[in-house]
Amino acid sequence: MTDTAKEHMVMEHLVTLTYHERLTENLNRYADNLLEGRIIGAKCPSCGRVFVPSKGYCSLCVVPTTEADELELPDTGIVTGFTIIAPVNYYGQKKTEPFVYASVLLDGADTTLGGMDITGVAHSDLRSGMRVKAKWKPRGERSVEAMSNRGWGGFGDVVESFEATGEPDADEEAFKEHLF
Amino acid sequence: MSNQKCAIIGVGQTNFKKRRDDVSMAGLLREAIDRALADAELTLKDIDAVVIGKAPDAFEGVVTPEIYLADAVGATNKPLLRVHTAGSVGGSTCIVGAHHVIAGIHDTVLAVSWEKQSEGNAQWGLAGGRSGGIGAGGAFAPWMRAYIHQSGAPEYIGWMVAVKDRRNAAKNPYAHLKMPDITLEQVKESPMLWDPIRFQESCPSSDGACAVILTNEDGARRSSKPAAWFHGLSVKSELSNFPGRNPVKPQAGVECAHDVYRQAGINDPRSEIDMAELYVPFSWYEPMWLEGHDIAGPGEGWKMVDTGETDLGGTFPVNPSGGVLSTNAIGASGMVRFAEAALQVRGLAGEHQVPDVRTALAQAYGGAANYFAMGVLRTTPPE
Numbered sequence: 001m002t003d004t005a006k007e008h009m010v011m012e013h014l015v016t017l018t019y020h021e022r023l024t025e026n027l028n029r030y031a032d033n034l035l036e037g038r039i040i041g042a043k044c045p046s047c048g049r050v051f052v053p054s055k056g057y058c059s060l061c062v063v064p065t066t067e068a069d070e071l072e073l074p075d076t077g078i079v080t081g082f083t084i085i086a087p088v089n090y091y092g093q094k095k096t097e098p099f100v101y102a103s104v105l106l107d108g109a110d111t112t113l114g115g116m117d118i119t120g121v122a123h124s125d126l127r128s129g130m131r132v133k134a135k136w137k138p139r140g141e142r143s144v145e146a147m148s149n150r151g152w153g154g155f156g157d158v159v160e161s162f163e164a165t166g167e168p169d170a171d172e173e174a175f176k177e178h179l180f
Numbered sequence: 181m182s183n184q185k186c187a188i189i190g191v192g193q194t195n196f197k198k199r200r201d202d203v204s205m206a207g208l209l210r211e212a213i214d215r216a217l218a219d220a221e222l223t224l225k226d227i228d229a230v231v232i233g234k235a236p237d238a239f240e241g242v243v244t245p246e247i248y249l250a251d252a253v254g255a256t257n258k259p260l261l262r263v264h265t266a267g268s269v270g271g272s273t274c275i276v277g278a279h280h281v282i283a284g285i286h287d288t289v290l291a292v293s294w295e296k297q298s299e300g301n302a303q304w305g306l307a308g309g310r311s312g313g314i315g316a317g318g319a320f321a322p323w324m325r326a327y328i329h330q331s332g333a334p335e336y337i338g339w340m341v342a343v344k345d346r347r348n349a350a351k352n353p354y355a356h357l358k359m360p361d362i363t364l365e366q367v368k369e370s371p372m373l374w375d376p377i378r379f380q381e382s383c384p385s386s387d388g389a390c391a392v393i394l395t396n397e398d399g400a401r402r403s404s405k406p407a408a409w410f411h412g413l414s415v416k417s418e419l420s421n422f423p424g425r426n427p428v429k430p431q432a433g434v435e436c437a438h439d440v441y442r443q444a445g446i447n448d449p450r451s452e453i454d455m456a457e458l459y460v461p462f463s464w465y466e467p468m469w470l471e472g473h474d475i476a477g478p479g480e481g482w483k484m485v486d487t488g489e490t491d492l493g494g495t496f497p498v499n500p501s502g503g504v505l506s507t508n509a510i511g512a513s514g515m516v517r518f519a520e521a522a523l524q525v526r527g528l529a530g531e532h533q534v535p536d537v538r539t540a541l542a543q544a545y546g547g548a549a550n551y552f553a554m555g556v557l558r559t560t561p562p563e
Contacts, residue, residue: 083376088373
């Protein structure tokens with residue numbers, strides 16, 4: 001078989017599919033508020049746990065949460081779990097330098113925001129329990145397009161990062177049940 | 181027609197490699213299937229139903245491959261089911277196959293699972309094609325850090341697991357990474373990928389398949405070789421994220437383990453189980469699962485590593501095959517745990533055989549450590 005014949009054995013088959021996912025009502029309100037720089041959660045009417053974002057229900061009590069159960073949360077909190085990622089190269093990967101991948105528990109919340117960047121601190125000094133505050137993107141640069149009804153995405157496109165505040169670290173008790 | 185006893189009477193694995201360009205996906209599966217049938221002294225004519233499993237299609241970019249695989253896996257005019265439970269899929273595929281036999285619906289079932297990762301990019305698949313992907317190692321790393329913090333384990337424990345598994349793999353003809361001379365120093369000096377996991381503490385990306393033949397008492401009687409009998413099997417799951425979830429020791433993993441121990445009449449797993457094949461894609465998951473499945477008490481799992489208890493020659497060998505750390509064709513990896521546990525029970529594991537195995541434990545996990553599949557296999561059928 002000649003080399004030319006071998007070339008014909010390779011099939012270029014690029015498929016694209018564009019689709020629009022309509023966010024649920026609770027996520028729609030959450031997204032609208034994020035664009036305005038406000039973080040909205042929902043408090044379970046049964047157990048009092050605060051979900052950010054609201055799922056529209058409490059996953060532990062299995063009771064619905066409505067707009068009446070929603071509340072605004074501060075943009076401050078603590079780092080619970082984290083790692084430093086050495087980026088692997090793949091098609092579409094733009095990261096080339098090690099980056100932080102952290103979960104942040106907002107003050108007053110019971111669920112964490114995952115995949116956050118933490119700034120204002122060297123990677124080697126990052127700690128669970130560290131106090132942080134959201135560093136919002138300028139209003140026109142915020143995007144909620146990556147948000148999905150599956151419950152993740154979006155937050156990283158409205159803030160640049162969470163920045164270390166320099167306040168004393170929280171006790172382990174505050175985050176040991178919020179590692180995600 | 182219920183509550184049949186179920187045994188694994190045939191095991192087939194491909195040679196796992198970085199790339200298997202010599203075979204198609206269908207050919208890869210057939211290689212494992214033919215070896216399992218030869219081991220069981222059967223042909224495809226003897227198979228009543230086929231259960232297959234693999235990880236997300238995005239890992240290879242080949243969508244719903246089951247549609248074109250029916251002939252290759254010998255399922256023409258027979259039931260063909262596909263199972264999907266993320267990384268644990270190989271384990272749950274084996275269990276779904278066993279359930280067919282236990283329920284008395286089919287006498288002899290082929291279960292096969294695979295991944296041909298060289299055809300795509302699992303990192304791309306996990307990232308959904310977006311930038312900033314963290315891979316499975318990145319997702320698990322914060323929980324490994326939490327385990328190290330909570331247990332006070334020294335850093336070298338992760339290196340020890342990596343050295344043990346790679347050296348064990350050198351004794352396994354099917355394993356991907358064989359490093360008989362690897363040292364703690366080499367692991368320690370390898371680049372940090374996802375703190376605390378270094379390059380040599382992470383699984384490779386492999387092409388390969390694994391198949392098992394499951395049958396009832398009549399089927400086992402016809403085989404000239406020993407059978408590995410199921411005494412317990414369980415699949416458990418939980419939400420990936422909820423307030424109060426303990427991702428270091430997920431409740432579903434605890435429930436899954438206690439379910440198989442109860443079925444098998446095991447009160448003290450550490451002394452009553454002779455060896456285990458646990459899903460350890462990153463070194464720290466060995467002590468984490470020893471504690472996560474209550475084989476060791478809190479903070480005691482890493483000590484079993486430290487004292488050599490989990491070595492091939494130890495009192496509780498873990499992953500004599502070299503484990504997922506040495507061979508990871510993702511969809512196949514869970515089934516390899518069951519296949520290798522079966523080989524140990526049957527006394528057919530060759531150079532990495534643990535002496536006198538009567539009771540073996542197989543475990544697979546997947547997703548955000550929220551899917552579990554476990555089994556207990558023994559040399560004799562249940563009472």
